[in-house]
Amino acid sequence: MQRVSLKFLAKELGIAEGTVSRALNDYPDISEATRERVKEVAKKFNYKANQNARRLATGVAEAVAYLMPPNTHAISEPFVSQLLEGLGSSLAKRGWDLLVVQASSPETEAETVEKLSSSGKVSGVVISRPYKEDRRIELLKKYNVPFIVHGRSVNSEDYAWYDVDGEKAFHDGVGILAELGHQNIAFIGAPTDYNFGQMRLDGYRRGLASNNLTLDEAIIKIVDMSDDAGAAATAKMLGLPHPPTAILCATDTQAFGALAAIREAGLTPGIEVSVLGYDGLDFGKHTNPPLTTMAQPQSHSGEEICDMLLAIIDGGNPVDYQELRSAILVRRMSVGPVRPQ
Amino acid sequence: MQRVSLKFLAKELGIAEGTVSRALNDYPDISEATRERVKEVAKKFNYKANQNARRLATGVAEAVAYLMPPNTHAISEPFVSQLLEGLGSSLAKRGWDLLVVQASSPETEAETVEKLSSSGKVSGVVISRPYKEDRRIELLKKYNVPFIVHGRSVNSEDYAWYDVDGEKAFHDGVGILAELGHQNIAFIGAPTDYNFGQMRLDGYRRGLASNNLTLDEAIIKIVDMSDDAGAAATAKMLGLPHPPTAILCATDTQAFGALAAIREAGLTPGIEVSVLGYDGLDFGKHTNPPLTTMAQPQSHSGEEICDMLLAIIDGGNPVDYQELRSAILVRRMSVGPVRPQ
DNA sequence: CGCTAGACCGAAAGCGCTTTCGGAATCAAT
DNA sequence: ATTGATTCCGAAAGCGCTTTCGGTCTAGCG
Numbered sequence: 001m002q003r004v005s006l007k008f009l010a011k012e013l014g015i016a017e018g019t020v021s022r023a024l025n026d027y028p029d030i031s032e033a034t035r036e037r038v039k040e041v042a043k044k045f046n047y048k049a050n051q052n053a054r055r056l057a058t059g060v061a062e063a064v065a066y067l068m069p070p071n072t073h074a075i076s077e078p079f080v081s082q083l084l085e086g087l088g089s090s091l092a093k094r095g096w097d098l099l100v101v102q103a104s105s106p107e108t109e110a111e112t113v114e115k116l117s118s119s120g121k122v123s124g125v126v127i128s129r130p131y132k133e134d135r136r137i138e139l140l141k142k143y144n145v146p147f148i149v150h151g152r153s154v155n156s157e158d159y160a161w162y163d164v165d166g167e168k169a170f171h172d173g174v175g176i177l178a179e180l181g182h183q184n185i186a187f188i189g190a191p192t193d194y195n196f197g198q199m200r201l202d203g204y205r206r207g208l209a210s211n212n213l214t215l216d217e218a219i220i221k222i223v224d225m226s227d228d229a230g231a232a233a234t235a236k237m238l239g240l241p242h243p244p245t246a247i248l249c250a251t252d253t254q255a256f257g258a259l260a261a262i263r264e265a266g267l268t269p270g271i272e273v274s275v276l277g278y279d280g281l282d283f284g285k286h287t288n289p290p291l292t293t294m295a296q297p298q299s300h301s302g303e304e305i306c307d308m309l310l311a312i313i314d315g316g317n318p319v320d321y322q323e324l325r326s327a328i329l330v331r332r333m334s335v336g337p338v339r340p341q
Numbered sequence: 342m343q344r345v346s347l348k349f350l351a352k353e354l355g356i357a358e359g360t361v362s363r364a365l366n367d368y369p370d371i372s373e374a375t376r377e378r379v380k381e382v383a384k385k386f387n388y389k390a391n392q393n394a395r396r397l398a399t400g401v402a403e404a405v406a407y408l409m410p411p412n413t414h415a416i417s418e419p420f421v422s423q424l425l426e427g428l429g430s431s432l433a434k435r436g437w438d439l440l441v442v443q444a445s446s447p448e449t450e451a452e453t454v455e456k457l458s459s460s461g462k463v464s465g466v467v468i469s470r471p472y473k474e475d476r477r478i479e480l481l482k483k484y485n486v487p488f489i490v491h492g493r494s495v496n497s498e499d500y501a502w503y504d505v506d507g508e509k510a511f512h513d514g515v516g517i518l519a520e521l522g523h524q525n526i527a528f529i530g531a532p533t534d535y536n537f538g539q540m541r542l543d544g545y546r547r548g549l550a551s552n553n554l555t556l557d558e559a560i561i562k563i564v565d566m567s568d569d570a571g572a573a574a575t576a577k578m579l580g581l582p583h584p585p586t587a588i589l590c591a592t593d594t595q596a597f598g599a600l601a602a603i604r605e606a607g608l609t610p611g612i613e614v615s616v617l618g619y620d621g622l623d624f625g626k627h628t629n630p631p632l633t634t635m636a637q638p639q640s641h642s643g644e645e646i647c648d649m650l651l652a653i654i655d656g657g658n659p660v661d662y663q664e665l666r667s668a669i670l671v672r673r674m675s676v677g678p679v680r681p682q
Numbered sequence: 683c684g685c686t687a688g689a690c691c692g693a694a695a696g697c698g699c700t701t702t703c704g705g706a707a708t709c710a711a712t
Numbered sequence: 713a714t715t716g717a718t719t720c721c722g723a724a725a726g727c728g729c730t731t732t733c734g735g736t737c738t739a740g741c742g
Contacts, residue, residue, distance in 0.1 A: 005698060016722045021700060031720060048459035052396040053698035056727050061393070068429065081422050088409065088443045097462065100439045102429045118345075118389035120728090121438065227627065256627045286568065286597045288629030346728060357692045362730060372690060394728035397697050461698090 427643010
């Protein structure tokens with residue numbers, strides 16, 4: 001099976017290799033006649049340029065990488081899937097590739113980033129869920145790779161990012177609960193080395209203050225983002241002498257666990273204890289009871305992020321690409337007014 | 342910023358480019374001394390080989406592609422995420438890349454596959470959820486790309502695949518329900534142009550036969566794999582003069598909908614109407630009631646599939662790589678004995 | 683001490699494409 | 713008919729790496 005290369009086409013057409021290349025790439029110095037002739041023959045032989053040669057010659061990769069969050073099972077989280085989907089389809093429209101790369105361990109992360117930037121494999125990268133201080137971001141800046149962050153680190157002035165305002169969401173979340181009469185509002189948070197974890201906690205705190213509620217460390221639990229962790233934290237708080245009547249959760253998954261723990265304690269979520277989640281997972285409508293949550297408007301985040309990244313690759317100034325979205329409340333059944341004790 | 346290339350290293354070391362390359366790649370004809378010297382300098386300058394050049398020279402891509410299912414939002418399905426995660430980490434261990442490619446539309450699918458195979462971008466590809474007759478498989482065979490199918494098409498003798506025996510699972514599923522006294526077992530299936538849809542339906546039918554149950558077309562619904570579709574189908578069947586006492590669902594997502602529809606009808610799932618799902622989604626433990634389901638043992642499917650693919654890329658015969666796994670029952674609360682009417 | 687066999691490295695070709703540069707051919711204008 | 717511009721294409725030089733081939737040098741042997 002003869003591999004059809006430029007050389008092959010050139011021979012077939014009786015013209016020079018370079019001419020074929022220029023014809024295929026619509027250079028202006030090729031006559032209409034030969035351009036068409038070339039393209040026809042190319043189609044006939046089903047010519048597909050070797051991407052590696054092309055990339056080597058042009059120096060542009062026409063590919064972007066998504067750097068998976070370092071923690072395990074991260075890809076199973078819906079937000080990753082949605083992001084990938086959007087990125088993938090946007091990229092595909094332009095004929096670019098999407099690389100999904102995982103650092104095998106936190107130690108090799110730097111190595112991975114370096115390799116990504118130095119090996120010419122990609123023209124840009126996107127990462128998610130930065131830590132407050134994130135090494136990946138530093139490396140990306142250092143190696144001068146166009147990148148965009150899904151989320152923000154603490155110092156986010158000088159790079160491009162796309163984020164949902166979790167601080168505001170949790171501030172407002174407390175307000176929603178307070179308005180329903182809740183005074184004893186617990187918080188189940190995510191690890192605060194993640195900046196989003198910190199911001200949601202900050203929002204919660206500010207929300208408390210805005211509503212003249214006192215902060216009680218006993219009903220603030222920073223735990224893993226899993227249902228089991230959410231359940232354990234909830235169980236513990238329910239055993240308090242003065243248990244919370246509402247629980248604000250940093251993630252829906254934790255909220256699922258909270259629901260379970262409340263039922264386990266013989267109480268009814270949404271009636272005796274309200275639960276407000278965050279993420280807007282579709283699945284929340286099937287829990288018992290359906291979960292009220294603050295949804296990230298991330299249906300098109302992948303596309304937006306892709307557009308932003310491409311703009312930066314094309315020479316745009318990263319600082320011009322910082323998008324902050326707001327979460328929106330999805331009312332279901334897990335939040336209700338406080339009941340008289 | 343001087344790009345550190347082989348040439349650069351060679352000059353730095355005062356030896357030939359080829360020698361540097363061979364040293365770095367552990368060729369046996371390089372003395373231990375220079376090998377170390379080379380590697381040291383390479384590390385010092387943080388040398389990373391340009392992958393495009395490397396690939397061009399060697400002709401091997403060291404990358405595999407996952408071809409996304411053509412339907413939209415496919416990536417959000419947990420099985421895709423899990424697969425990607427496994428593939429990604431296995432590949433990463435070997436320093437290979439994972440490309441996620443989406444055909445922008447069914448029409449461009451052939452084009453996509455062609456390009457993938459001819460452009461030298463990847464050494465192998467994996468696809469999921471084949472149709473009974475699947476064009477992608479034909480194309481992959483035609484272009485002689487190593488590939489492996491997650492699932493099987495109707496004629497699966499001559500290529501490599503990894504599948505879970507849905508036929509058996511549904512046959513046994515009927516048995517489980519029948520043993521609990523159910524005689525009127527409904528089936529909510531997936532579109533039968535997907536081969537897995539057909540196989541699960543076949544299994545259901547054979548299960549009916551094995552248990553001397555009569556097949557009633559009125560309680561067989563082939564619908565989309567969504568919760569809404571599952572709910573609608575369930576609602577319809579519940580309105581029948583002789584409604585089913587148990588429902589077997591082709592996917593957990595449909596089962597979630599079924600649960601909702603049953604509650605909507607004022608009945609209690611797991612008591613008045615049993616629901617048995619398939620997929621083993623972790624999330625099923627949070628439904629109301631928790632969903633009993635047949636789980637795909639897919640936690641490591643990504644790794645296994647990766648190993649199989651690499652073996653084929655290394656020259657293995659695809660036919661030697663056909664793995665059939667069994668589903669395992671996860672007992673939760675949505676299945677119970679039939680109640681006296 | 684001469685000869686052969688390794689051990690080790692340099693030189694160079696090539697992977698398949700892009701892109702610059704210059705030359706040939708065509709054409710219009712003087 | 714000469715010149716100057718254009719138009720179009722061929723030739724060739726890379727892009728950064730791998731890999732073969734042969735040559736030099738040392739060591740080991742008789």
